[in-house]
Each structure stands twice: as C-alpha cells, then as structure tokens.
Amino acid sequence: MKALTTGLDEKPLSWSLQFTLGDWNNHATVRTSHHDYQLPPDVxxxxxxxxWFPPAFLPYLAHPAIEAAGTDVMHRLSACHLVHFLDYTTLLEHRIVNRAVETIIHGELPAYVPPRMKNAALQLYTDEGYHALFSNRLAEQIAKLYAIAERPVMPLRITRLNALIARTPENSRPLAWFLLGFVSETIIARELLDVCRESLVSSVSDMLRDHLADEARHSRYFSEVFHYLWLTLNGRQRVFAARTLLDIIVTFFEVDERWLKQSLRGARIADSAICEILDSATSVGARRQRARNGAVATLDALSKAGFFALPNNLKLFARAGLIDE
Incomplete structure (x- = not known):
C-alpha cells in the first residue's frame, strides 16, 4: 500500500496506528464484568x-430556589438527569454510534479498510450494544424508584443529529455518520472520566466505570481511524468534514430545554426560577464554554490528525469559540 501523506507537504507520515481495541477478550466489559447493575438495597x-449524578455537572442545582427546596429535591433532580442521560445513551449507542461503526464494517467510507480496523469495529459494535443494555436496565430501576413517568421517546440531541444526517447529500452520508461516531466517542470518554471521579451510588458508579473502561479504548480507536481517513479525503471532502464536525460538536453541547423545564416543574420549582436557570444555561457564552471544555479530547484528536494545519479549519473553529486562533 502506498505510504500515506498529510496532503499538506506530501511527506510520508510516521505513525504506528494499531486499529485495535487492545486485548478485547480480556478487557471488554461485555466479556469480563461481573456487575449486575442492580440498585443496592441500602440506596x-x-x-x-x-x-446519583455529580452536582458539579448540574450547575442549576446551585440555584437558590433548588438549594432552598432541600436535599430530597436535589436527589430527585439528579436522578431525573441520570435517567435522561441513560435513555439518551441507549439511543445514542444503537442509533448513532453503531450506525457510524457500520460505515467502517461494510466499507462505506471513501478509504480502504484494513482487516484489523474492521475486526475492531465489529468488537466495538458488540460493546455498544451492551452499553445500551446496561444503560436501559439502570434507567428503568431509577425511573421506577422516583416514579418518573414522562421520559422523552426521542431526546432532543438524537433528533437534531438525525436531522443533520437527513439534510446531508446522500453520497456524503456515510462520512457524516462516521464523523458523528468520532465526535460522540471522543466526547463521552472525557465526560465519563470526569463523572467517575465523584462519589456516586454504587451501582451507578460500577456502570459508569465499566462504560469508561470501554470508551477509553473506543476514543483511541475512533481517533486513529479519523486520522487515517482524514489523509485520504480530497479537498471537497475535507471542506464538508470540517463544516459537519463543527455542526456536530455544537449539537452535542446544546441544552434540551423542553426536558429540563419538565424536570424542574416535576420537582415543583417556581417558573421564575426555571426561566433564570434556562436563560443561564442557553446563553451564547454558556454554550460556547460547554463545547470548548467538553470537546477537548475531540479537538486534540483533530489537531493530531493535522486538521488545524489547514488555515480555513483553524479560522472556522476559532470563530465558533472552540479554539484560540
């Protein structure tokens, strides 16, 4: 196979990409974990x-109206957030990430897929199915405990990601699907790492740590595949990829206002406080800061692939507030 180049200086790129998930048989959660993800009797x-979920990741819990409502309300809101996160994760793994993985497995991408890359993709597909299973299992238990009945059939983020694909020209959709998977897997690994540092209910902690162990490998894999793929794209495809990546990253850090309002009303938080919380969470500055902080691993993977060596990409992401120009 011809030596790959950066497409910028046409010099061979020195790398040693493995395109594997390591010793999957002895490390994948679906093969090795003994956790049953059942709520503990002493919950x-x-x-x-x-x-249930780290308060530091739910800044609205610090609002005076919620603090005044007491610990039980805080726990209920945290439990609602966790259920929403798990429901979203179940759909994300099945409908988004595994569809992205299929583009690798079935040769839909505009690049040669080495056998090792395809084998790892099949393993990753299996992992994501298991993540959906244990996310759903835990969500159902917590929803029952708190009598959470109003759970969106389709979280807003999934709806918007599907809409992004729907407006993409058909011949570019496999690439768009892959980019969705790449952003998702590099973002979630960072999110899980931060969340797992907190003191959580034991079964929640077990589930998140098992998920993190897999996603750390998935993040490395998707970063390697993106690097490999980026070097094969022509100018037109790179322009499309850059714009699509920015749209995806922004979408991943939008607030589901309708769900959040519903959750807060369910805890009997006053409408005036809800308006203040939503205004704070949806401001331009807040959105940019969430994206800039949350997409660190994604932006690092892009940088290592030479993505920002193209001045237009640097300017595009700088204007969006994701990086410094």
Whole structure:
C-alpha cells in the first residue's frame, strides 16, 4: 500500500496506528464484568453521602430556589438527569454510534479498510450494544424508584443529529455518520472520566466505570481511524468534514430545554426560577464554554490528525469559540 501523506507537504507520515481495541477478550466489559447493575438495597443510606449524578455537572442545582427546596429535591433532580442521560445513551449507542461503526464494517467510507480496523469495529459494535443494555436496565430501576413517568421517546440531541444526517447529500452520508461516531466517542470518554471521579451510588458508579473502561479504548480507536481517513479525503471532502464536525460538536453541547423545564416543574420549582436557570444555561457564552471544555479530547484528536494545519479549519473553529486562533 502506498505510504500515506498529510496532503499538506506530501511527506510520508510516521505513525504506528494499531486499529485495535487492545486485548478485547480480556478487557471488554461485555466479556469480563461481573456487575449486575442492580440498585443496592441500602440506596437511601448511600444517598446520605453519595449522589446519583455529580452536582458539579448540574450547575442549576446551585440555584437558590433548588438549594432552598432541600436535599430530597436535589436527589430527585439528579436522578431525573441520570435517567435522561441513560435513555439518551441507549439511543445514542444503537442509533448513532453503531450506525457510524457500520460505515467502517461494510466499507462505506471513501478509504480502504484494513482487516484489523474492521475486526475492531465489529468488537466495538458488540460493546455498544451492551452499553445500551446496561444503560436501559439502570434507567428503568431509577425511573421506577422516583416514579418518573414522562421520559422523552426521542431526546432532543438524537433528533437534531438525525436531522443533520437527513439534510446531508446522500453520497456524503456515510462520512457524516462516521464523523458523528468520532465526535460522540471522543466526547463521552472525557465526560465519563470526569463523572467517575465523584462519589456516586454504587451501582451507578460500577456502570459508569465499566462504560469508561470501554470508551477509553473506543476514543483511541475512533481517533486513529479519523486520522487515517482524514489523509485520504480530497479537498471537497475535507471542506464538508470540517463544516459537519463543527455542526456536530455544537449539537452535542446544546441544552434540551423542553426536558429540563419538565424536570424542574416535576420537582415543583417556581417558573421564575426555571426561566433564570434556562436563560443561564442557553446563553451564547454558556454554550460556547460547554463545547470548548467538553470537546477537548475531540479537538486534540483533530489537531493530531493535522486538521488545524489547514488555515480555513483553524479560522472556522476559532470563530465558533472552540479554539484560540
């Protein structure tokens, strides 16, 4: 096979990409974990010192109206957030990430797929199915515990990602699907790493840590495949990829306003406080800061692939506030 080049200086690129998930048989959660992800019998006792979801990731919990409502309300809102996150994860793994993986497995991308890359993609597909299973299993238990009945059939983010694909020209859709998977997997690995540092209910902690162990490998794999793919794209495809990547990253950090309003009203938070919370969360500055902080691993992978060596890409992402020019 011809030596790959950066497409910028036409010098061979020195790298050693493995296109594997490591020793998958002995490390993948679906093969090795013994956790059953059942809520512990002493869950209420654990909640005296632990959380459903880290409060630092839910800044609205610091609003005076919520603090005044007390610990039980805070736990309910955290549980609602976790259920929403798990429902979203279940759909993300099945409908978005595994569709992205299919573009690798079935040769839909505009690049040769080495056998090792395809084999790892098949393993990753299996992992994501298991992640959907344990996410759904835990979500159902927490929803039952708190009698959470109003759960969106389709979270806003999934709807918007599907809309992005729908408006993409058909001949570019496989590439767009892959880019969705790349952004998703590099973002979620960082999110899980941060979340797992907190003291959470034991079964939630077990599930998130198992998920993180897999996603750390998935993030590396998708970063390698993106690097490999980027070098094969022509100028037109690179322009499309750059614009699509920016749209995807922005979408991943939008707030689901309708769901959040519903969650807060379910906890009987006053409408005036809800308006203040939503205004703060949806401001341009807040959106940009979430994206800039949350997409660090994605932006690093882009940089290592030579993406920002193209001045237009640098300017595009700088104007969006994701990087410094």
């Amino acid at each position: 209420q006792q654990q909640l005296l010192t632990r959380f």
